[in-house]
Amino acid sequence: MDTDELMRRLFELYPDGCTVDVREPFFALISTVMSHRTRDDVTYPAAKKLFERFSTPEEMVEANVEDIEELIRDVGFYRVKAGRIKEISRILLEDYNGKVPDDMETLLKLPGVGRKTANCVLAHAFLKEDALAVDTHVHRISNRLGRVVTKNPEETEMELKKLLPQKYWRHVNILLVKFGQNVCRPISPRCGICILNDICPKILL
DNA sequence: AAAACGGGGGC
DNA sequence: GCCCCAGTTTT
Numbered sequence: 001m002d003t004d005e006l007m008r009r010l011f012e013l014y015p016d017g018c019t020v021d022v023r024e025p026f027f028a029l030i031s032t033v034m035s036h037r038t039r040d041d042v043t044y045p046a047a048k049k050l051f052e053r054f055s056t057p058e059e060m061v062e063a064n065v066e067d068i069e070e071l072i073r074d075v076g077f078y079r080v081k082a083g084r085i086k087e088i089s090r091i092l093l094e095d096y097n098g099k100v101p102d103d104m105e106t107l108l109k110l111p112g113v114g115r116k117t118a119n120c121v122l123a124h125a126f127l128k129e130d131a132l133a134v135d136t137h138v139h140r141i142s143n144r145l146g147r148v149v150t151k152n153p154e155e156t157e158m159e160l161k162k163l164l165p166q167k168y169w170r171h172v173n174i175l176l177v178k179f180g181q182n183v184c185r186p187i188s189p190r191c192g193i194c195i196l197n198d199i200c201p202k203i204l205l
Numbered sequence: 206a207a208a209a210c211g212g213g214g215g216c
Numbered sequence: 217g218c219c220c221c222a223g224t225t226t227t
């Protein structure tokens with residue numbers, strides 16, 4: 001199967017793309033920071049709840065950190081993340097005119113923002129064609145399919161960029177996270193309902 | 206290179 | 217009740 005057919009099947013499975021409203025840069029940034037080591041179905045409701053109360057860097061800076069902690073209490077590392085949310089908001093206002101930066105180098109300066117988070121913001125909010133965010137789902141599934149054999153996410157990003165046409169790069173994360181959650185799960189994958197069952201070598205299961 | 210952060214959900 | 221999970225920072 002070529003990569004176009006592989007991506008076509010994934011797009012067919014998830015035609016709506018992302019459930020989270022990640023087109024708005026500040027929401028994309030904060031919700032992605034909140035998502036670290038926390039599942040999407042827990043992160044999304046918590047992020048919505050937070051933004052119903054505070055939705056701009058100004059409001060986050062004004063808010064009591066205890067109030068932010070309470071609003072995002074359901075996600076893992078919530079105290080650390082509440083502090084990062086306030087610090088990120090302060091830096092955005094002081095250094096970047098209250099706007100989320102749209103380049104990798106600047107995003108990486110923000111606390112709690114690493115390569116995966118920066119790529120998510122660039123791909124999902126700024127629609128950058130050269131951003132491919134590799135998390136544990138993308139890393140695991142890419143290796144299971146036998147298309148890449150890598151030790152860490154950064155290697156996976158390089159290998160996938162060699163393998164996939166660039167027009168797909170920014171969609172890979174959303175599609176494979178959904179696929180990784182619902183089908184190609186870390187433990188006990190549901191190979192019986194998998195649309196890629198016919199081409200999967202089922203190694204490393 | 207490894208520890209630390211951490212509550213929710215699947216089993 | 218036990219184990220793992222959309223990473224990043226610190227030791």
